[in-house]
Amino acid sequence: MTTVSDILQPVELDLENLLVDLRSLIGAGHPILQAAAEHLFSAGGKRLRPGIVLLISRSLTPQGDLPVKHLKLAQITEMIHTASLVHDDVVDEAATRRGVATVHSKFDPRIAVLAGDFLFAQASWHLANLENLQVVKLLSRVIMDLADGEIKQGLFRYDSCQSFSTYLEKSYCKTASLIANSSKAIGVLSEVSDSNLDMLYLFGKKLGLAFQVVDDILDFTGSDQQLGKPSASDLASGYLTAPVLYALEEKTILSEFIERKFSNEGDLDKALELVRSSNAIDRSRQLAEKFASESRHAIDWLPESSSKEALLGLSQFVLGRLY
Amino acid sequence: MTTVSDILQPVELDLENLLVDLRSLIGAGHPILQAAAEHLFSAGGKRLRPGIVLLISRSLTPQGDLPVKHLKLAQITEMIHTASLVHDDVVDEAATRRGVATVHSKFDPRIAVLAGDFLFAQASWHLANLENLQVVKLLSRVIMDLADGEIKQGLFRYDSCQSFSTYLEKSYCKTASLIANSSKAIGVLSEVSDSNLDMLYLFGKKLGLAFQVVDDILDFTGSDQQLGKPSASDLASGYLTAPVLYALEEKTILSEFIERKFSNEGDLDKALELVRSSNAIDRSRQLAEKFASESRHAIDWLPESSSKEALLGLSQFVLGRLY
Numbered sequence A, B: 001m002t003t004v005s006d007i008l009q010p011v012e013l014d015l016e017n018l019l020v021d022l023r024s025l026i027g028a029g030h031p032i033l034q035a036a037a038e039h040l041f042s043a044g045g046k047r048l049r050p051g052i053v054l055l056i057s058r059s060l061t062p063q064g065d066l067p068v069k070h071l072k073l074a075q076i077t078e079m080i081h082t083a084s085l086v087h088d089d090v091v092d093e094a095a096t097r098r099g100v101a102t103v104h105s106k107f108d109p110r111i112a113v114l115a116g117d118f119l120f121a122q123a124s125w126h127l128a129n130l131e132n133l134q135v136v137k138l139l140s141r142v143i144m145d146l147a148d149g150e151i152k153q154g155l156f157r158y159d160s161c162q163s164f165s166t167y168l169e170k171s172y173c174k175t176a177s178l179i180a181n182s183s184k185a186i187g188v189l190s191e192v193s194d195s196n197l198d199m200l201y202l203f204g205k206k207l208g209l210a211f212q213v214v215d216d217i218l219d220f221t222g223s224d225q226q227l228g229k230p231s232a233s234d235l236a237s238g239y240l241t242a243p244v245l246y247a248l249e250e251k252t253i254l255s256e257f258i259e260r261k262f263s264n265e266g267d268l269d270k271a272l273e274l275v276r277s278s279n280a281i282d283r284s285r286q287l288a289e290k291f292a293s294e295s296r297h298a299i300d301w302l303p304e305s306s307s308k309e310a311l312l313g314l315s316q317f318v319l320g321r322l323y
Helices: A007-028 A032-044 A048-060 A069-094 A109-128 A135-154 A164-189 A192-219 A242-248 A254-259 A267-276 A281-297 A304-321 B009-027 B031-042 B048-058 B068-092 B109-128 B133-155 B164-189 B194-221 B242-250 B256-261 B267-276 B278-297 B308-320
Strands: none
Touching: A007 A109, A007 A192, A007 A304, A032 A192, A032 B256, A048 A069, A048 A192, A048 A281, A048 A304, A069 A109, A069 A135, A069 A164, A069 B109, A109 A242, A109 B068, A109 B109, A109 B133, A135 A164, A135 A281, A135 B109, A135 B133, A164 A192, A164 A242, A164 A304, A192 A242, A192 A267, A192 A281, A192 B031, A242 A254, A242 A267, A242 A281, A254 A267, A254 B194, A267 A281, A281 A304, A304 B133, B009 B031, B009 B048, B048 B164, B048 B194, B048 B308, B068 B109, B068 B164, B109 B133, B109 B242, B133 B164, B133 B194, B164 B194, B164 B242, B194 B242, B194 B267, B194 B278, B194 B308, B242 B256, B242 B278, B256 B267, B267 B278, B278 B308
16 A cells, blocks of 8 residues: 655655754754654654645756755645644644644643744744745745634634635635645745646645645545544534535534534434535545546646655545545 | 823824724724723834834824834734733733733633734734845744743843843843834835834833833832732742842842742742842843933934934933832
8 A cells, every 4th residue: 555655765864864954954943842842853753844845846857866955845734734733732732643642731831832832933933044936935925824824714614604605715724825835935945937836736725635635535425543532523513614614515413403502411422423424524535536637737847756746646645545 | 200101292183093004903803802902002012113114104204194014014013912912911821911801811711812822823924025034034933033032032031040141132032123123114115214113123122121110110119009019029930130130149048038939938028128128120221221312323424304303202201110
């Protein structure tokens, strides 16, 4: 079976160096942050985000070492992502992520706030030192979208009247914006044409949305072990995703369980059953496939290479998690 | 008696507009953030930081409206400052600031994390849109210094062996960096010479250090009411400031109380007595006066105006709090 590591193979070495750098950077300041950093970076996230940046860079720079600024951009991408995860875990009061204790539950929410701020601050600083105003704008937009997405998510909890576009906007802010804008930013550093910049943005946006929809489906179909968190935990927390919103169109009674926050015994199980017995999962799969396909088409113009193949393989891999 | 409002009078109107903007900006996203924003901005901070930026701008632009980018920079300065206060309060577990309940104690630490992130994110975004790479670098350096300062502060808690320069570095990071770099940044936008940029930086740095030393003295000499927090609360929390570090040179026994974290009954009172009966407060005052004087000299070159007078008056005002 294909793994993420297999897909990221063309940039494996660069990615490893980047992570070693990141770990020492965060550890340098403070013994407790050091521990938090070890904890964060040993949890073994998928490194998809910096991987995507490096793959795009590599597919545009077929020969020789990647430019230092390209590596930095990949690193900044991971810093922003990690910072937002650490703070989101505080805001969501999540006890685990990917099956591992979160920073705030293992250490202290105060350390988590500090670690996240430190990472955001480092990201801003390195970003400014890429000396490219367009790149600064793209990535600072991401930081704003991440905060916005977290706010939106809180705002629409248990709101069964929210529109599908609200869900997509939230997903864009929380997941797709970083991939879209960092894909475009590496294009800026690689000096591709404006129309190709738009295509890189589209590639990242659609890929990010596909990721999110797949994650949201797995919340209903995956096992606790596969997810690294209890299944249906999004629904239990009142976060309404594609499968629920589709199911609501078929089974209006679902809204009652949601609006009363699953407060009666058995509510959550009944709601789950309603989602699973509807066409919602199928429709969500089709949506994820549409996004994945749009993402692939957006990079038709990239020259053939193992890196391009890897970029095309990413969305296939993500969809593969559903089967 | 002179008040801060008196001093900021030359830029009063701009400052008021700026705060109205800020309040509506933060409130726009989320009802709970709205409440937090109201709470934050009604607490009536001194608005010194954006005030300084506007006064420098005004003293370099004597006639007509201030350029929009100058106003934006002042606003960004206040956003960064407020964001860091909100997160610091979470990290320090402070229940009140300026006598008013902190966001995390009134609402929830999770809302405080979100509100701070939102403000930092907005600041980054507006910063990038000033379209000036040098300004982006200066202010992103501030964000890094703020995180660094908070880490340093935690690292040296109850450490009676810390050097005076450690204390000054921490004070630079937490207080002076924002004033120094925003003063320089408004100089960049006003297109002053490089040597004058250095002087603006120096002005802000020394003024910030004077502010900090005065605050640290007041922790020992002020009343609870004057401080908006219990007096000697820094010492009680293990934050060792100028008065304590000077006192340690005279009264070595003080280190025992500190190292055992004032765990025996009466330790804190005895430590306070040791500081107050030494030359430490006097020496700290002299230090604050030296910083204030260096700050004033750094803007000798500014053309005479009511705004320049205000900038000169600021450090006098700060020192005045001591008498």
